[in-house]
Amino acid sequence: MYEMVKGSNIALSSLSDSVGSVIVSLGWASPTGEGDADVSVLLLGGQGKVRSDADFYFYNNAVAADGSVQLLGKAPTGEGSEDRIVFDLTAIPPDVERAVVAASRYGGARFGELDDLRVTLADGTGDGLLRFAIDDAGSVSAFIFGELYRRGEEWKFRAVGQGYDNGLAGLATDFGVDIDDDASDEVEQPDDEAEDVVRPAAVTAEQLPRSPEPESSPAATAEQVPSAPLEAVPAPRRSEEDAQSKKTAVRPRTAKKKVTLPKVVKKSLAENDSWKEARLFPVSALKSDRDRETRATSVLLSVMAQVPEFGRRLTAAFGAPAGRMETFTEVSLPHGDTPRRPDGVIRVERAGKLWTALVETKTNGNALKPEQVQAYADIAARRGYEAVITLSNDVALEGSPLVDVKIDGRRKHKVALWHLSWAEVAHQAQMLLRHEGVGNAAHAWLLQELLHYLQHENSGCHGFQNMGAAWVPVRRGIDDETLCQGDPRLLEVVESWERLIRQVCLGLGGELGHKVLPVRRAKRGADPGARRADMADRLCTDGRLHAELRIEGTPGVLAITADLRTGKLRTSFDIPAPEQGYPLTWSKRLIRRLAEAPADLHVETLVEGEAGGPRGTLERLRPEPADMLPKNGAQITGFRLSLFKGMGNSRGNTESGFIRSVDDAVQRFHASVVTSLDRSAPRPTPSAEHAAAT
Structure with a gap:
């Protein structure tokens, strides 16, 4: 470089x-x-x-x-x-x-x-x-x-x-x-x-x-944001008092309003609940993995071609131009004595130039086959294709490719190898459909049908769903203390954990319409391999997997820890102490803000220079907020809110699985705790704003 x-x-x-x-x-x-x-x-x-x-x-x-x-x-x-x-x-x-x-x-x-x-x-x-x-x-x-x-x-x-x-x-x-x-x-x-x-x-x-400013509240500002997404620069978010000081709101001119489907569920005309609504992409007839791969490829590629916003969104990162897109399935291409049949082909034309890509798809827990992807890369290089795109439930990690493909450096034409997870496809569809809007109602309906198909358990496209073969041996080794640092199975579990966290970020981000990203601490180093090796060593030592998520518009980070020794998941959020006021006032205000939070929420007072201060469940602290104050009068630096949940036993995404339990824990904590804080965030009064301005 x-x-x-x-x-x-x-x-x-x-x-x-x-x-x-x-x-x-x-x-x-x-x-x-x-x-x-x-x-x-x-x-x-x-x-x-x-x-x-x-x-x-x-x-x-x-x-x-x-x-x-x-x-x-x-x-x-x-x-x-x-x-x-x-x-x-x-x-x-x-x-x-x-x-x-x-x-x-x-x-x-x-x-x-x-x-x-x-x-x-x-x-x-x-x-x-x-x-x-x-x-x-x-x-x-x-x-x-x-x-x-x-x-x-x-x-x-x-x-x-x-x-x-x-x-x-x-x-x-x-x-x-x-x-x-x-x-x-x-x-x-x-x-x-x-x-x-x-x-x-x-x-x-x-x-x-x-x-958004750290103190901003998505719920508090929702009333000031137009419900219909805009195509250009939107009006700025303002407090109600600031909005009243303006004679007219500033909004950009747009070519047309974007359309999203209504969120209110219409009353069904079915005679009873057992009747199933007719779907554009049915899932009931899927019997084998081959059927699922063929159907998923056709469904996705057809919607990409018919909804330009969606097709462009998925292919722009791969270097595809903005142009007329056509997609194909059941393609046969010559390769030696036996022709190869990739799952699909994408072709984009702009100004007489053609960009093309082969598509290889896997569903359920099926892994990509290196020899198959290698063959498609060779075919693409000979035929002048720009890219090979792989699709599966697996999530690619930085510095850790899913398949090892060799590119012949002697060829003048180079082929790019890209990967998409089904979770990322669903995330992009959610962002367009539920938060940003698309060009017309027909396109919105197509995206809705695609999203319904991808999220149906029978489609085989509902995301990363298996912690791998090393998961059970590592859990047993941690229980009986027989694991040693350097065991390659520890690294496999750490990589699966990182894939799971990235998928959780995609799912939560799609629901909220905000960016949700895993936090990477700079002090832990920039090399992905070294960082994962360090996590594997710490997993062996203390038996915990840890991650932090940053949600756009939310102060602080949402932390999640899986303790493999105790079988518990802990989701937590730290709130810094206010710069002014009295500790008892802080405690009472926090309890009021958590009025709709679950009673089993743990509240811990963070004390300067000490391991921790007073702690208790919200149910116990509600009648006695003073119990949150340290007895020795130590300086309070903040409060930690935590929820605990039992960890799933199996490695897969079943109802009792570990992956499902992690996703449920993050969703529950955000919905019941973080949003409670957002809804109750105090708005500045006009007098306070005036005092601050003067």
Whole structure:
């Protein structure tokens, strides 16, 4: 990989032959695991300015109408997460000369507080081409990592490394984005006057990309957010008092309203409950694994072709352009004496150019076969296919490929190998259908039918469902203390645990409509293999598996610990102590906020310099909040809320299985504890806001 220094540039064609589509990734590490930033892209014309505010892309305006830019969001890495952006360089309009890639922090945070700040670029096959490491970001809240720019007929990349003290507002203003601090004159266009192309109204300073403040409450802000998803930059979230101070709400103009299906269940006309509703994709006739694979492939590929938003969402990360997509099943391709029949083929055409991929599918607990995937990679290389995409219930891990495929480096045409889990497919369908919306009711219905099919237990597509052959021996070895550090079975269990946690994140994120990512502590190292080996050693020593989840819009992290010695699952959430007030007031307020939480919730007072303070169940503490105070008057640093649940016995995803018990524990804790805190989060009074402002 080509290492760049600040100010250097290089032609992409000198690094790879497959640079029509590239993936730019911005990454960083945080010592606490909590540091984050938001990515943005600005397309600039000949004068070094945006042609219009529509050339400004961020998390609420993530996809260009022509498919030239798509922000894919965060993906977990060994030391945290990184934001990925796909550029279809063949689709960028000719009057755009530069594409600036930047990021911003919020809430007073600075880039100098992050570690391992970097930008990498990969070609359409997924091969890393260049890397620019930044070690002098300094105390800035907005930062330009690099830019793609034209020189004649080719594209080049420049390592910029420039920070802005005045944040993203200053950066965006420099490039011509209209920042309107007093937007009271902006009025939303009626639907019948909307233009065919999305052209957002003037972007306000409040609309610039930033994640929700730590104290924000999804439930508290739900009343201010429009129920229908918007296609461009939405109106900013405001408190009720702030909203009343504006004469009119600022909303972008959109081409049309996006459609989602109603959440209210219509009354059934069936004579009795035993009648089953007719489904577009039935599951009752599936008898064998082959039937499930064939049906699942056909169902998925057909919906991808018919719902452009969904097809584009799944293939953009693989370097596919935005264009007309066609999908095929039961394909026969020559390979030696015996033709090969991949499960499917995807073909995308744009401007006369063709992007193609072979698809290999597995359902239930069936593993991908290396020799089969190798054969498809060889066929793809000979026939000029760009990619081989594998689909299974397994979840790929960083640094640990599911199948070992050798690519002939002597071939000029390179083939990318990509993997999708069925859980990720369902997650993307949920995000579009339930939270972001799609173009019309027919597309929404197709996605709903797809989601129903994928989540049905008979489809064989309901996710990672087996902790592996090492699970039972490791549990027994921990019980009778016969395991030794370095036992390879420990590492197998750790990898299965990591796959399970990633799947839990996908499921919870799809339900909430927020990003849910596993936390990676920077101090534990960046190498995935070394990190997993350390977890395996700790599993052998203390018999516990531990993970932390960060839910967007929620302060703190949700921790989950599986204690294999006691057979208990613990889900917990730490709340910092308020900066002002009295400890007894804090205790009473916390008990009131947990009015709807389960009675068996454990509350522990965290004390400075000590292992722990007073603790008890919510049922016992409700009548006596003073019991939460340490008797010696020690300094309270916060409170830990925990729920305990029995761990499933079997390794699989049965009703009594371990995987089901972990998923249920996380879902229950979030629904009964975290949301209780969100619903009861106090809103500032007008007098308090005035006092803070003065």
